[in-house]
Amino acid sequence: MELFHGVNVDWLGKKWYFLAFSLIFSVAGIISMGIHFKQIGSIVPLGVDFRGGTELRVQFKHSPDITKIRQAVIATGIHDAQITTFGDPSNDEVLISLPEQTNENGLDTGRQTIVSALANHYGDAGTIRDTQVVGPTVGHQLEGQAGRAVIYSMAGMLVYLWFRFQLIYGVAAVVACFHDTLITLGAFALTGREISLTVIAAILTLVGYSMNDTIVVFDRIRENLRISRREALPVLVNRSINQTLSRTVLTSGLTFLTVLSLFIFGGAVLNGFSFALVVGILIGTYSSIAIAAPMLVAWQEFRAGKGKAASLPAAKRSRA
Numbered sequence: 168m169e170l171f172h173g174v175n176v177d178w179l180g181k182k183w184y185f186l187a188f189s190l191i192f193s194v195a196g197i198i199s200m201g202i203h204f205k206q207i208g209s210i211v212p213l214g215v216d217f218r219g220g221t222e223l224r225v226q227f228k229h230s231p232d233i234t235k236i237r238q239a240v241i242a243t244g245i246h247d248a249q250i251t252t253f254g255d256p257s258n259d260e261v262l263i264s265l266p267e268q269t270n271e272n273g274l275d276t277g278r279q280t281i282v283s284a285l286a287n288h289y290g291d292a293g294t295i296r297d298t299q300v301v302g303p304t305v306g307h308q309l310e311g312q313a314g315r316a317v318i319y320s321m322a323g324m325l326v327y328l329w330f331r332f333q334l335i336y337g338v339a340a341v342v343a344c345f346h347d348t349l350i351t352l353g354a355f356a357l358t359g360r361e362i363s364l365t366v367i368a369a370i371l372t373l374v375g376y377s378m379n380d381t382i383v384v385f386d387r388i389r390e391n392l393r394i395s396r397r398e399a400l401p402v403l404v405n406r407s408i409n410q411t412l413s414r415t416v417l418t419s420g421l422t423f424l425t426v427l428s429l430f431i432f433g434g435a436v437l438n439g440f441s442f443a444l445v446v447g448i449l450i451g452t453y454s455s456i457a458i459a460a461p462m463l464v465a466w467q468e469f470r471a472g473k474g475k476a477a478s479l480p481a482a483k484r485s486r487a
Contacts, residue, residue, distance in 0.1 A: 196353015214363035377451030
């Protein structure tokens with residue numbers, strides 16, 4: 168299906184606007200991450216998966232009174248628990264997070280203490296809907312493994328594109344993916360949302376999604392290089408982007424509508440996961456056009472300035 172016919176947008180002519188947009192959001196995210204690191208020791212708020220500790224989701228029979236719940240918890244000797252409403256207010260749910268425990272054996276004790284506090288000191292005792300108990304050792308291991316998973320995925324894609332196309336294609340695609348990841352993490356830092364294992368899964372999904380969008384554009388560029396070898400590269404890249412625009416809008420647009428519905432109607436449990444997908448799909452689609460493709464042109468112009476010949480390979484002719 169072709170949504171657009173005869174599109175002739177000068178994408179590369181707007182590269183400085185794209186650069187300004189990326190710099191503003193990247194710098195804002197980095198500053199926010201720096202503030203978080205100074206305050207809590209990590210660049211973004213971490214969920215219990217990574218920081219370790221005990222987290223309980225409690226549903227009450229009636230609308231919960233946060234002040235009375237906090238007093239009940241303090242009466243047991245726990246003074247620094249985080250108590251917030253959870254999800255739709257009509258569900259009467261509260262999220263109780265205990266601080267990180269240095270003693271692995273004290274994790275389950277904290278859960279039992281909260282249950283007893285609600286039963287003994289709060290009149291409208293709640294039902295425990297969900298409990299997460301993660302030791303600090305496991306949390307730090309998961310944090311390291313999550314970071315390595317993102318780095319390894321980008322490295323693997325760089326190697327693949329190096330052999331599939333050429334090194335500069337791989338570098339451009341990985342820079343675009345790094346750009347997407349940085350802005351997505353910056354969005355979490357700016358909004359104060361916690362990073363959990365499900366969010367890491369969403370980020371890994373977005374790395375692959377963004378890379379796929381970029382490869383589609385790169386493949387069209389190579390095809391056009393074979394057909395129009397003497398055409399100026401900026402003109403050829405613009406035409407390649409315009410030719411793939413319908414496909415980009417169809418695939419990214421439909422996926423975006425799906426994850427947007429998940430973000431709006433999915434509830435608090437899926438909020439972080441769906442938020443990462445919403446931000447990532449928008450930025451990933453943008454970077455394929457505004458970051459990855461212009462890097463190819465910048466690379467050729469750099470080589471031309473050094474007196475070297477252009478090195479972007481064209482696609483091979485198919486054998487009939």
